[in-house]
Amino acid sequence: MTVPDAWSRLGAVAPAELANATLELHWATQFIAAAGQSFAEPREDDSHRGMTWSAPRREFVGESFMGPYPFRVGLRPADLTLQLLDRNEEPLGSLPLAGKTREDGYEWLMSGLANYMGRLPEIGRPDYEMPEHPVQDGAPFTGDRPKELGTLSALYESAAALLSEIVDGHEAASQVRCWPHHFDIATLVTVERGEDSRATKTIGIGMAPMLEAPKGGAPGGWYWYVTPWPYANGAALPALDGPGSWHTEGWVGAMLSGEEVVAAEPAFREAVVRKFVDVSVGASLSILGA
DSSP: OOHHHHHHGGGSSOGGGGHHHHHHHHHHTHHHHHHHHHHSOOOTTSGGGOEEEETTTTEEEEOOOSSSOOOEEEEEGGGTEEEEEOTTSOEEEEEEOBTOOHHHHHHHHHHHHHHHHSSOOOOOOOOSOOOOOGGGGTOOBOOOOHHHHHHHHHHHHHHHHHHHHHHHTOTTBOOOEEOTTTOOEEEEEEEEEOTTSOEEEEEEEEEESOBOOOTTSOOBOOEEEEEEESOOTTSOOOOOSSSOEEEOSSSOEEEEEHHHHHTSOGGGHHHHHHHHHHHHHHHHHHHHTO
8 A cells, every 4th residue: 555545545434433443553552662661762752662653564663672682562553463573673473462452462572572582571561541441451452443443554654654754854853753642643843942952942743543532522533733832822823824723622733633634535635734734834833933
Protein backbone atom coordinates (compact mmCIF):
# COMPACT_ATOMS: atom_id res chain seq x y z
CA MET A 1 0.00 0.00 0.00
CA THR A 2 1.43 3.39 -1.01
CA VAL A 3 0.87 6.61 0.92
CA PRO A 4 -1.80 7.79 -1.57
CA ASP A 5 -3.54 4.47 -0.98
CA ALA A 6 -3.40 5.17 2.75
CA TRP A 7 -5.22 8.48 2.30
CA SER A 8 -7.89 6.76 0.21
CA ARG A 9 -8.45 4.10 2.88
CA LEU A 10 -9.22 6.63 5.62
CA GLY A 11 -12.89 6.54 4.72
CA ALA A 12 -13.23 2.75 4.96
CA VAL A 13 -14.57 3.18 8.50
CA ALA A 14 -16.18 6.37 9.78
CA PRO A 15 -13.89 8.18 12.28
CA ALA A 16 -16.49 7.95 15.05
CA GLU A 17 -16.70 4.15 14.59
CA LEU A 18 -13.01 3.56 15.34
CA ALA A 19 -13.16 4.09 19.12
CA ASN A 20 -13.02 0.46 20.27
CA ALA A 21 -10.25 -0.53 17.87
CA THR A 22 -8.32 2.63 18.80
CA LEU A 23 -8.46 1.80 22.51
CA GLU A 24 -7.29 -1.76 21.92
CA LEU A 25 -4.44 -0.60 19.69
CA HIS A 26 -3.48 2.08 22.22
CA TRP A 27 -3.17 -0.55 24.94
CA ALA A 28 -1.16 -2.81 22.62
CA THR A 29 1.42 -0.06 22.04
CA GLN A 30 2.14 0.04 25.76
CA PHE A 31 4.49 -2.92 25.27
CA ILE A 32 6.69 -0.56 23.26
CA ALA A 33 6.47 2.15 25.92
CA ALA A 34 7.32 -0.34 28.67
CA ALA A 35 10.37 -1.61 26.78
CA GLY A 36 11.56 1.95 26.15
CA GLN A 37 11.08 2.83 29.80
CA SER A 38 13.05 -0.25 30.88
CA PHE A 39 15.86 -0.51 28.33
CA ALA A 40 16.31 2.71 26.31
CA GLU A 41 18.47 5.69 27.28
CA PRO A 42 16.21 7.93 29.43
CA ARG A 43 15.46 11.39 28.05
CA GLU A 44 14.06 14.43 29.82
CA ASP A 45 11.25 14.82 27.27
CA ASP A 46 10.13 11.21 27.82
CA SER A 47 10.76 10.35 24.17
CA HIS A 48 12.52 7.12 25.20
CA ARG A 49 9.01 5.74 25.81
CA GLY A 50 7.76 7.04 22.47
CA MET A 51 7.50 5.44 19.05
CA THR A 52 8.28 6.26 15.46
CA TRP A 53 6.45 4.96 12.41
CA SER A 54 8.41 2.60 10.18
CA ALA A 55 7.19 3.25 6.64
CA PRO A 56 8.79 0.11 5.14
CA ARG A 57 7.33 -2.12 7.86
CA ARG A 58 4.08 -0.17 8.36
CA GLU A 59 4.36 -0.46 12.10
CA PHE A 60 5.18 1.41 15.29
CA VAL A 61 8.79 0.97 16.39
CA GLY A 62 10.23 1.83 19.80
CA GLU A 63 13.60 3.24 20.79
CA SER A 64 16.77 1.15 20.57
CA PHE A 65 17.88 -0.56 23.77
CA MET A 66 21.03 0.54 25.57
CA GLY A 67 24.03 -1.76 25.63
CA PRO A 68 25.48 -4.23 23.13
CA TYR A 69 22.08 -5.53 22.00
CA PRO A 70 20.21 -2.65 20.30
CA PHE A 71 16.88 -4.44 20.09
CA ARG A 72 13.66 -2.61 19.42
CA VAL A 73 10.05 -3.55 20.01
CA GLY A 74 7.55 -3.09 17.19
CA LEU A 75 3.80 -3.38 16.81
CA ARG A 76 2.02 -3.86 13.49
CA PRO A 77 -1.45 -2.26 13.78
CA ALA A 78 -3.11 -3.95 10.81
CA ASP A 79 -3.10 -7.37 12.50
CA LEU A 80 -2.14 -6.41 16.06
CA THR A 81 1.18 -8.26 16.03
CA LEU A 82 3.92 -7.61 18.59
CA GLN A 83 7.49 -8.00 17.35
CA LEU A 84 11.03 -8.08 18.69
CA LEU A 85 13.33 -6.45 16.11
CA ASP A 86 17.09 -6.50 15.61
CA ARG A 87 19.30 -3.49 14.90
CA ASN A 88 18.18 -3.53 11.25
CA GLU A 89 14.50 -3.68 12.22
CA GLU A 90 14.28 -7.28 11.05
CA PRO A 91 11.99 -9.45 13.19
CA LEU A 92 13.57 -11.88 15.64
CA GLY A 93 10.15 -13.08 16.72
CA SER A 94 6.46 -12.21 16.44
CA LEU A 95 3.40 -12.65 18.62
CA PRO A 96 -0.11 -12.08 17.23
CA LEU A 97 -1.91 -10.51 20.20
CA ALA A 98 -5.41 -11.73 19.29
CA GLY A 99 -6.53 -14.04 22.09
CA LYS A 100 -3.57 -13.07 24.29
CA THR A 101 -3.66 -11.04 27.51
CA ARG A 102 -1.30 -8.24 28.49
CA GLU A 103 0.52 -10.66 30.80
CA ASP A 104 0.92 -13.08 27.88
CA GLY A 105 2.51 -10.27 25.89
CA TYR A 106 4.93 -9.29 28.63
CA GLU A 107 5.91 -12.92 29.27
CA TRP A 108 6.57 -13.46 25.56
CA LEU A 109 8.64 -10.30 25.37
CA MET A 110 10.73 -11.19 28.44
CA SER A 111 11.28 -14.73 27.17
CA GLY A 112 12.36 -13.48 23.76
CA LEU A 113 14.80 -11.00 25.27
CA ALA A 114 16.21 -13.65 27.58
CA ASN A 115 17.20 -15.72 24.53
CA TYR A 116 19.49 -12.94 23.35
CA MET A 117 20.50 -11.23 26.59
CA GLY A 118 21.31 -14.41 28.49
CA ARG A 119 19.09 -13.43 31.40
CA LEU A 120 15.42 -12.86 32.11
CA PRO A 121 14.93 -9.08 32.11
CA GLU A 122 12.50 -7.09 34.19
CA ILE A 123 10.12 -4.85 32.28
CA GLY A 124 8.59 -1.90 34.11
CA ARG A 125 5.07 -0.76 33.31
CA PRO A 126 4.30 2.88 32.41
CA ASP A 127 2.63 4.66 35.32
CA TYR A 128 0.59 7.28 33.47
CA GLU A 129 -3.19 7.11 33.31
CA MET A 130 -4.68 5.20 30.39
CA PRO A 131 -8.25 5.14 29.04
CA GLU A 132 -10.32 2.29 30.40
CA HIS A 133 -10.50 -0.93 28.39
CA PRO A 134 -11.15 -4.60 29.34
CA VAL A 135 -7.55 -5.62 28.55
CA GLN A 136 -6.33 -3.64 31.55
CA ASP A 137 -8.22 -6.05 33.83
CA GLY A 138 -6.98 -9.22 32.18
CA ALA A 139 -9.26 -9.63 29.18
CA PRO A 140 -7.49 -10.82 26.02
CA PHE A 141 -6.89 -8.64 23.01
CA THR A 142 -9.48 -9.47 20.39
CA GLY A 143 -7.98 -8.24 17.14
CA ASP A 144 -11.40 -8.97 15.63
CA ARG A 145 -11.77 -5.65 13.84
CA PRO A 146 -9.52 -6.05 10.76
CA LYS A 147 -11.26 -3.29 8.81
CA GLU A 148 -10.93 -0.85 11.70
CA LEU A 149 -7.32 -1.81 12.41
CA GLY A 150 -6.49 -1.47 8.72
CA THR A 151 -8.01 2.00 8.73
CA LEU A 152 -5.97 2.97 11.80
CA SER A 153 -2.82 1.67 10.14
CA ALA A 154 -3.57 3.83 7.10
CA LEU A 155 -4.29 6.79 9.39
CA TYR A 156 -0.89 6.64 11.09
CA GLU A 157 0.91 5.91 7.83
CA SER A 158 -0.57 8.95 6.09
CA ALA A 159 -0.02 11.17 9.14
CA ALA A 160 3.60 10.09 9.56
CA ALA A 161 4.36 10.74 5.89
CA LEU A 162 2.87 14.24 5.90
CA LEU A 163 4.45 15.18 9.22
CA SER A 164 7.85 13.98 7.99
CA GLU A 165 7.55 16.32 5.00
CA ILE A 166 6.67 19.17 7.36
CA VAL A 167 9.74 18.42 9.47
CA ASP A 168 11.93 18.44 6.36
CA GLY A 169 10.75 22.00 5.70
CA HIS A 170 11.36 23.34 9.23
CA GLU A 171 14.84 23.37 10.76
CA ALA A 172 13.35 23.92 14.21
CA ALA A 173 10.91 20.99 14.02
CA SER A 174 11.40 17.94 16.22
CA GLN A 175 11.48 14.35 15.03
CA VAL A 176 8.05 12.91 14.31
CA ARG A 177 7.01 10.71 17.22
CA CYS A 178 3.94 8.90 18.43
CA TRP A 179 3.46 9.45 22.14
CA PRO A 180 2.17 6.45 24.12
CA HIS A 181 0.19 8.46 26.68
CA HIS A 182 -2.25 10.26 24.37
CA PHE A 183 -1.40 8.15 21.29
CA ASP A 184 -1.01 11.20 19.06
CA ILE A 185 1.67 11.42 16.38
CA ALA A 186 3.24 14.85 16.12
CA THR A 187 6.13 17.23 15.69
CA LEU A 188 6.94 20.33 17.73
CA VAL A 189 8.22 23.44 15.96
CA THR A 190 10.27 25.75 18.19
CA VAL A 191 9.46 29.36 17.33
CA GLU A 192 11.52 31.12 19.99
CA ARG A 193 14.05 30.22 22.68
CA GLY A 194 15.01 32.05 25.86
CA GLU A 195 18.49 32.93 27.06
CA ASP A 196 18.79 29.47 28.62
CA SER A 197 18.04 27.90 25.21
CA ARG A 198 14.74 26.50 26.44
CA ALA A 199 11.78 26.88 24.11
CA THR A 200 9.53 29.79 25.05
CA LYS A 201 7.21 29.67 22.04
CA THR A 202 6.26 26.55 20.11
CA ILE A 203 3.71 25.19 17.66
CA GLY A 204 2.59 21.59 17.90
CA ILE A 205 1.39 19.89 14.71
CA GLY A 206 -0.10 16.44 14.83
CA MET A 207 -2.87 13.90 14.51
CA ALA A 208 -4.73 12.40 17.48
CA PRO A 209 -6.85 9.25 17.03
CA MET A 210 -9.65 10.17 19.39
CA LEU A 211 -11.20 13.34 20.79
CA GLU A 212 -11.71 13.06 24.53
CA ALA A 213 -15.30 12.36 25.45
CA PRO A 214 -17.29 15.13 27.12
CA LYS A 215 -18.69 14.27 30.53
CA GLY A 216 -21.39 11.65 30.01
CA GLY A 217 -20.79 11.56 26.26
CA ALA A 218 -19.03 9.42 23.69
CA PRO A 219 -15.50 10.11 22.43
CA GLY A 220 -15.06 11.79 19.09
CA GLY A 221 -13.11 10.48 16.14
CA TRP A 222 -9.60 11.27 14.97
CA TYR A 223 -8.50 14.79 14.15
CA TRP A 224 -5.54 16.92 13.12
CA TYR A 225 -4.42 19.77 15.35
CA VAL A 226 -2.14 22.80 15.41
CA THR A 227 -1.49 24.23 18.88
CA PRO A 228 0.38 27.47 19.61
CA TRP A 229 2.09 27.62 23.01
CA PRO A 230 1.78 29.50 25.28
CA TYR A 231 -1.94 28.94 24.82
CA ALA A 232 -4.00 31.93 23.78
CA ASN A 233 -6.36 31.62 26.75
CA GLY A 234 -8.93 34.40 26.61
CA ALA A 235 -7.28 36.03 23.60
CA ALA A 236 -9.10 36.78 20.38
CA LEU A 237 -8.39 34.04 17.87
CA PRO A 238 -7.80 35.00 14.24
CA ALA A 239 -10.13 33.59 11.63
CA LEU A 240 -8.89 30.48 9.84
CA ASP A 241 -8.97 31.10 6.11
CA GLY A 242 -9.42 27.45 5.24
CA PRO A 243 -10.66 24.14 6.64
CA GLY A 244 -10.84 23.52 10.39
CA SER A 245 -11.89 25.58 13.38
CA TRP A 246 -10.62 26.66 16.78
CA HIS A 247 -10.97 24.26 19.70
CA THR A 248 -11.08 25.91 23.15
CA GLU A 249 -12.34 23.25 25.59
CA GLY A 250 -9.45 21.85 27.63
CA TRP A 251 -6.83 23.06 25.17
CA VAL A 252 -6.58 25.86 22.64
CA GLY A 253 -5.67 25.10 19.07
CA ALA A 254 -6.90 24.70 15.53
CA MET A 255 -8.62 21.39 14.84
CA LEU A 256 -9.61 19.58 11.66
CA SER A 257 -11.92 16.64 12.26
CA GLY A 258 -11.55 13.32 10.52
CA GLU A 259 -15.08 13.73 9.22
CA GLU A 260 -13.98 16.86 7.35
CA VAL A 261 -11.02 15.01 5.85
CA VAL A 262 -12.92 11.94 4.63
CA ALA A 263 -15.69 14.15 3.23
CA ALA A 264 -13.21 15.13 0.52
CA GLU A 265 -12.57 12.91 -2.47
CA PRO A 266 -9.69 10.48 -1.72
CA ALA A 267 -7.33 12.22 -4.14
CA PHE A 268 -7.80 15.55 -2.32
CA ARG A 269 -7.67 14.47 1.34
CA GLU A 270 -3.97 15.11 1.76
CA ALA A 271 -4.38 18.55 0.21
CA VAL A 272 -7.17 19.39 2.68
CA VAL A 273 -4.90 18.54 5.61
CA ARG A 274 -1.96 20.45 4.11
CA LYS A 275 -4.15 23.51 3.66
CA PHE A 276 -5.34 23.24 7.26
CA VAL A 277 -1.78 22.97 8.57
CA ASP A 278 -0.51 25.90 6.49
CA VAL A 279 -3.37 28.19 7.48
CA SER A 280 -3.29 27.17 11.15
CA VAL A 281 0.48 27.56 11.47
CA GLY A 282 0.17 31.06 10.02
CA ALA A 283 -2.57 31.91 12.51
CA SER A 284 -0.50 30.45 15.35
CA LEU A 285 2.51 32.55 14.41
CA SER A 286 0.25 35.60 14.53
CA ILE A 287 -0.98 34.63 18.02
CA LEU A 288 2.59 34.17 19.22
CA GLY A 289 3.69 37.48 17.74
CA ALA A 290 6.30 35.77 15.61
